[in-house]
Structure formats: C-alpha cells, structure tokens
Amino acid sequence: MSVRHALLALLSEGPKYGLRLRQEFEGRTGEVWPLNVGQVYTTLQRLERDGLVESDDAGEDGPQKGFRITAAGSEELDLWLHTPPRMGTPPRDELVIKVLVSLRVPGVDVADLVQAHRRLLVEEMQYYTRLKEDAPEEDVGLLLVADAEIYRLDAVIRWLDTADSRLTRLDLAHQEKATPVSPRPRRATEARK
Amino acid sequence: MTGALEMREVSKSYGDGATLVHALREVDLSVTAGELVAIMGPSGSGKSTLLTIAGTLEEVTSGHVLIGGNDVSNMSRDDRARSRRRSIGYVFQDFNLLAGLTAAENVALPLELDGIRAKQASIVARGALEELGLGERAGHFPDELSGGERQRVAIARAVVGERRLLLADEPTGALDSVNGEAVMRLVRTACKRGVAGVVVTHDSRLASWADRVIFLRDGRVIDQTLPPPGPESLLAPIPEQ
Numbered sequence: 001m002s003v004r005h006a007l008l009a010l011l012s013e014g015p016k017y018g019l020r021l022r023q024e025f026e027g028r029t030g031e032v033w034p035l036n037v038g039q040v041y042t043t044l045q046r047l048e049r050d051g052l053v054e055s056d057d058a059g060e061d062g063p064q065k066g067f068r069i070t071a072a073g074s075e076e077l078d079l080w081l082h083t084p085p086r087m088g089t090p091p092r093d094e095l096v097i098k099v100l101v102s103l104r105v106p107g108v109d110v111a112d113l114v115q116a117h118r119r120l121l122v123e124e125m126q127y128y129t130r131l132k133e134d135a136p137e138e139d140v141g142l143l144l145v146a147d148a149e150i151y152r153l154d155a156v157i158r159w160l161d162t163a164d165s166r167l168t169r170l171d172l173a174h175q176e177k178a179t180p181v182s183p184r185p186r187r188a189t190e191a192r193k
Numbered sequence: 194m195t196g197a198l199e200m201r202e203v204s205k206s207y208g209d210g211a212t213l214v215h216a217l218r219e220v221d222l223s224v225t226a227g228e229l230v231a232i233m234g235p236s237g238s239g240k241s242t243l244l245t246i247a248g249t250l251e252e253v254t255s256g257h258v259l260i261g262g263n264d265v266s267n268m269s270r271d272d273r274a275r276s277r278r279r280s281i282g283y284v285f286q287d288f289n290l291l292a293g294l295t296a297a298e299n300v301a302l303p304l305e306l307d308g309i310r311a312k313q314a315s316i317v318a319r320g321a322l323e324e325l326g327l328g329e330r331a332g333h334f335p336d337e338l339s340g341g342e343r344q345r346v347a348i349a350r351a352v353v354g355e356r357r358l359l360l361a362d363e364p365t366g367a368l369d370s371v372n373g374e375a376v377m378r379l380v381r382t383a384c385k386r387g388v389a390g391v392v393v394t395h396d397s398r399l400a401s402w403a404d405r406v407i408f409l410r411d412g413r414v415i416d417q418t419l420p421p422p423g424p425e426s427l428l429a430p431i432p433e434q
Contacts, residue, residue, distance in 0.1 A: 115408060115416050122233075123418045125401040132374075133381065133402070150398055157397045165235060 003043050008069060008077040011053060015068035018044060028141035052076055095156065099163055103172060111173035114164045118157055125153045196259065197358050197389030198224040198247055203256035205242055205412075216242040218412040219256070226357065229381060229390040231400035234409035240393040241362060243409070247391060248360045249277045261357060278306055281358045282351025282388075284380075286366035288343045290335040290350075296322060296342075297331040300350045307354065321349040325379060341372035345379060352383045359383055359390040365399055377402040 003025075010016060010024050022040045044067060047053040052073035056066045069077070095117060102108045128146045135142045167173040200222040207214045217239045224230050234240050245251045246258060249265045258265050260280055265273050282303075283289075290299045300318035305311055322331045325345045335343055344364065351359050361380065365373030381402060384390045392403060400406045408416040 111410075115410075119406075119408065119416050119418055122397050122401060122406050125397055126403075126406070126418065129398075129401040133378070150401070154398050161235065161395075 002080070003039055004047060005077060005080045007040070007043055007047065008052060008073050008080075011067055011069040012074065012077060015066055018065050018067065021067065047073065096159075099160075103167075109174055110167055111164060114160050114167075114173075118160050121153050121157050121160070125150055125157075128153070196223045197226045197228075197261060198222070198391065199257075199259035199262075200243075200247065201257045201259070203243075203246060203253050203258060205239075205246060205251070205254050215412050217246070220412070220414055222247075222407065222414070224358075224389045224391055226387050226389050227384055228405065229384045229392065229403045231403035231406045232391065232393045232409060233395065233397065233400050233406055235395070238409040239412040240395075240409055242412075244360050244362055244391065244393045247358075248281050248283060249273050278303060279354070280356055281360060282353075282356040284344070284347050284351045284359065284361040284364045286363040288335070288340075288347045290343055290346060292335055295332050295334055296327060296338065296346045296349075299335070299346055300353050303350060303356075304354050309354075318349070318353060321353045322346065325349050339372075340368050341375060344368060344372070344376050348376065348379050348383070352388055357388055359388050361390070361392045363394050363396075363399075364392060365396075370398075373399070 006025055007021055010021055016024070018041060021044070025040065044053065044055075048055055048067075051070060053067050053069055055068075098117075099110065099114065102110050102113050128149045132143055132146045132150075135146070137143075164173065200220055203217055203220045203222075204215070205217040207216060220239075220243060222230075222243075232240050232243060242251070246253055249258065249260065253266060260276060263276065265276060268276065290296075291302070294302065297315060297318045300321055301311070301314040304314035304317055309317070319328065319331050322328055325348065327342060327345055327349070330338060330342055330346075335346070338346065348359075348364075351361075359380065364380070365376050368376060377399060380390055380392065390403075392399065394400050405420065406418040407414055
C-alpha cells in the first residue's frame, strides 16, 4: 500500500494540515487499512525531502503543520496512477507451499488441511462482508477496499476447491490415518495482516 | 431461541444394491429464527438434497425434520403440503416466476393458495413489493423486469405472509455481482425481521453473507465457521500491518 501516493492524492485536492491528512486517510480506508500515527508524519517528511510536497516552513513538525503538493508531486501522482501495478506471481505463496508439502507428510489428510484453510478464509471473508453490510452506500472507499479483499480471498478459496477436486480425483486427498478435522489456530479476524 | 428448522440425524439415500447412493448421512442442523445459514460444498456433496428435504419436498430415508417445532415426518401428506405452503418460502436460481402473472400476482399466489381472498392477498403482495423497492413494478410481467428485479419479486413471494423459513438455492446465480449483492442484502433484511434463512451455494462470496457457513462433503457435515465475534472483539487491539 502506497501511503506516499495516497497522501499526494489527498493533497491534490488542496493544502491540508498533517492532522487532517491522517483523519482523511483513515476516513477513506480506516477499518481496512489502519495506519499508525507516525507513519503519516514520516512519510510527509520524506515527500518534502524529495520535493513532492512543501510545508509551512515556520510551523513545527506535528499535527498543525500545513502541506501542499508541488508541481513535481502532481507529476509523480499522475505517473503512479497510470503505471500498471505489478501483478506477477508473489515470490512464494505460502498456502500453495503448505498444500504441496502436505502431500509428502505422513499422517496428514490433505482434504482436511484444505478444509481448515478454506474455513479460515471464509471466516475472514465474512468479516469483510459484514463491513460492507454495515457501511453506508456513500462510503465508496470502504466498499471498494472490502470488495478487493473479498475477491482476493475468493480467488484463494477457488484455488483450494480446485486443488481439492484434483487431489480427490487422483485419490491423493485422503490418507488411511486421517488427522482430526481442522485444528482452529486462531480467529479469522486475528489472522488478518 | 426456537429452532425454525431442525434436522436430526437425517439420512437420504437413492437406489439400492449396486446403485445405492448416500446423498445425506446423519446430518444434524438447527437454524434459529433470525439466523442466516449458508451450506457450501462441491457438486454431489448433498447440498441441494439437504435443501429439498428441509423444504419437505422430499422425504428422509431416516431421521427427523422439524419445521417450527413440528415433526413433518409424522404428518399426513396433506398436512405436510399445507405446512410447507404456509411456513416455507423458496428462491431458486432461475426465479421460477409464472410468466402469465404480474409481479404482484406472483407474490399474491401463495397467499391465495392459503385461502386468503384475492383482494386482501393483492394488498399484502403490493406491500411486500414496496418494501423491496418494487412498488412501481407491481403491475409488470416477469419478462418486463430485469434479472435483479425478478429475483427481488421471487424473494418477496418467498417471505410474504407468515413464512418463517426461507430456502434459497444459488439465489444470485445468473445475476451480476452488484445485483447479487442486492439480493443477499434483502435476504439478510428478511432474516433480521425474524425469518430463518438457508442458502445453498458453491460461491464463497455469497456464503460470506451468512451468520454461519456449514461445509458438506460426501453427504456429511464436516465443518462450520465460528459465530461472528461479539462486541468484546472491538476492544481488542488492531493487529499491526
């Protein structure tokens, strides 16, 4: 998540104080992307160092210091908006590795393992769906972010479903000595990053 | 809380000998008034059988089904049909609206079958459509409505009157995601008013609207989600990114 570019975007609407920037950032993505306080101010300092924003030089660092975007900042923001994000395969997908490894571990029922992860992912998805359910329709930022999380989880669940049926067809899903179904390591909401 | 739907050790098999298929094996399921439960599972896991048995459209091989506390397996065929008509609403993927009837007439139909006079049924039906934002479409025929509107009519028909159990099989199947979400919001609203809902789906996005998700495999309940965290979770610290 580029806090840097999100702040540039907020400043593109007009000059703002540090405190307001933090409130607006949280207002738009709040429940889904909580930001720690220091992160806003250190990012603003770096943006200023790089000439992308300017501040009231008289003011001290802190919530009351005012910031405005520079021409270079606007250019940077526009370039970032139009640059396609990196969508390549992540260097290692932990869940894929877990399922692959489990095929070689004696005593692990892969179907049960897949189900345990499926349930955790569905519980996490329920969390985001509840966020959407409670959000007012005009809270577009929150709804879009929650949708994105839901589709991301949906893709992983579909992969698990596919793995499940592929392994079942090859008769690899179950082992003779099945482990008890699905240990519950933690709640889905705690499992969030 | 009363169990709007109780399934106790329900088994269902088809065929015999070499062709014997166990569609459901000793399924226990309890859905309380106001609760929305989703049933997930791969094709052939028994999801749709579970729904038709919950809806008393099929008989169990063994076990018991209770609707509103009444054991339907002890009822005569006629009593069961009456109970089904009065207490259970169905929503299917393809809406199943009668093409020759207007939206309001479709919604009024189950009420009329219950013996309510046409005029009264029509008033109640129009009220139900208005609640779903379809008041102005009440006089339209199904082929004059969009897919999303048709499914809203089907939901109005399913919950009209005193129906306390809403059963839905892939209710958003043919709809785009925004219309599908609108349908799930309506199902949730019905549940908040005290209807017990059961939605069968293979789609986790749809299932995630439920209070509880139950997973079926080979006709057995193998797992279910934990109930949503209570208010105390709001006091828990937000995990670091």
